[in-house]
Amino acid sequence: MAHIYDTIIIGGGPAGLSAGLYAARSRMDTLLIERAKFGGQATTTDELENYPGSIEDCTGSSLTERMRKQAEEFGVSFVKNEVADVDFSGKIKTVKCKNGETYEAKTIIIATGAYPRLGGFKNEIELRGRGVSYCATCDADFFTDLDIAVIGGGDSAITEAIYLTKFAETVTVIHRRDQLRAAKSLQEKAFKNPKIKFIWNSVVEEAKGDEILEGLVIKNRETGEVSELEVNGVFVFVGYLPISEVFKGKVKMNDRGDIVTDEEMRTDVEGVFAAGDIREKSLRQVITAAADGAIAATNAEHYIENNFAE
Ligand code: NAP
Numbered sequence: 001m002a003h004i005y006d007t008i009i010i011g012g013g014p015a016g017l018s019a020g021l022y023a024a025r026s027r028m029d030t031l032l033i034e035r036a037k038f039g040g041q042a043t044t045t046d047e048l049e050n051y052p053g054s055i056e057d058c059t060g061s062s063l064t065e066r067m068r069k070q071a072e073e074f075g076v077s078f079v080k081n082e083v084a085d086v087d088f089s090g091k092i093k094t095v096k097c098k099n100g101e102t103y104e105a106k107t108i109i110i111a112t113g114a115y116p117r118l119g120g121f122k123n124e125i126e127l128r129g130r131g132v133s134y135c136a137t138c139d140a141d142f143f144t145d146l147d148i149a150v151i152g153g154g155d156s157a158i159t160e161a162i163y164l165t166k167f168a169e170t171v172t173v174i175h176r177r178d179q180l181r182a183a184k185s186l187q188e189k190a191f192k193n194p195k196i197k198f199i200w201n202s203v204v205e206e207a208k209g210d211e212i213l214e215g216l217v218i219k220n221r222e223t224g225e226v227s228e229l230e231v232n233g234v235f236v237f238v239g240y241l242p243i244s245e246v247f248k249g250k251v252k253m254n255d256r257g258d259i260v261t262d263e264e265m266r267t268d269v270e271g272v273f274a275a276g277d278i279r280e281k282s283l284r285q286v287i288t289a290a291a292d293g294a295i296a297a298t299n300a301e302h303y304i305e306n307n308f309a310e
Pocket of ligand 1: 154156157159175176177238239240283285
């Protein structure tokens, strides 16, 4: 007979790792499946100044690696694989992976997170990795003493623009409105930083260059004026989209593809929970992802107690 886990957690970012910690501490037989690297999007940020207690030398990677170790020490089993299909129709849920492996569990916690949205300008894909980037901690070093741009006005764009000034000569933030969406404290830091310049009310229409990025074509949305900015790199931070394709038709989602849950992280399918950035929610942070994971695992445990009594 196939092994039946108490819970399978899909996704190894802060939501999944926290769910793992809570599930394993409750002595649930727990499997966590991650397709790429543990830690999720948090690993792409250098400074986590708003995670309580992370004061010195706390990067996204170091924090999430500690979360992974902690979950492992409490007994979570980890598998590196990509989920290809799921069947949530029965009391026992099935997860099929791309390598053909199938896993079964009494409960599922979906914590697959989100991926960066594209900027949508001409030549973006062609110059990806050749000047166009979506991860400052991964690529900042390539742009030491060079001029770069950041697209976006949210927390990601401004956090990473500030980080990029440690490497680049100048960082020009190109934002489509005349006000930033980022937290006020980040805005204040950015406005004070002499290396950061702003181009307001503007969008990037094209990345110039054949083999490597040489500049950006920028259009002012108010005046219609088109100009060129010479840069060696551009970092795109225009929001994120949920990684939920494989769950379409299996659990309730909104139009964007975020999974809809109640406050207890329950989806519309009994025994299936969702946690972190994959959920429809207003505040996407490491702390809210971790909290979601804890709630999901606790409720998965309650669900098993109520539905699988021996
Ligand atoms: P976001 O908050 O959705 O902001 C996206 C930014 O990109 C907005 O300024 C938006 O402009 C702009 N934008 C969207 N589509 C665009 C397009 N096609 N062309 C040009 N600009 C476009 O996304 P985020 O900054 O990645 O943050 C995602 C979530 O993670 C948020 O909940 C955020 O709070 C959280 N986060 C938090 C931290 C932190 O606390 N340190 C760090 C990173 C992320 P408009 O403003 O005009 O809409």
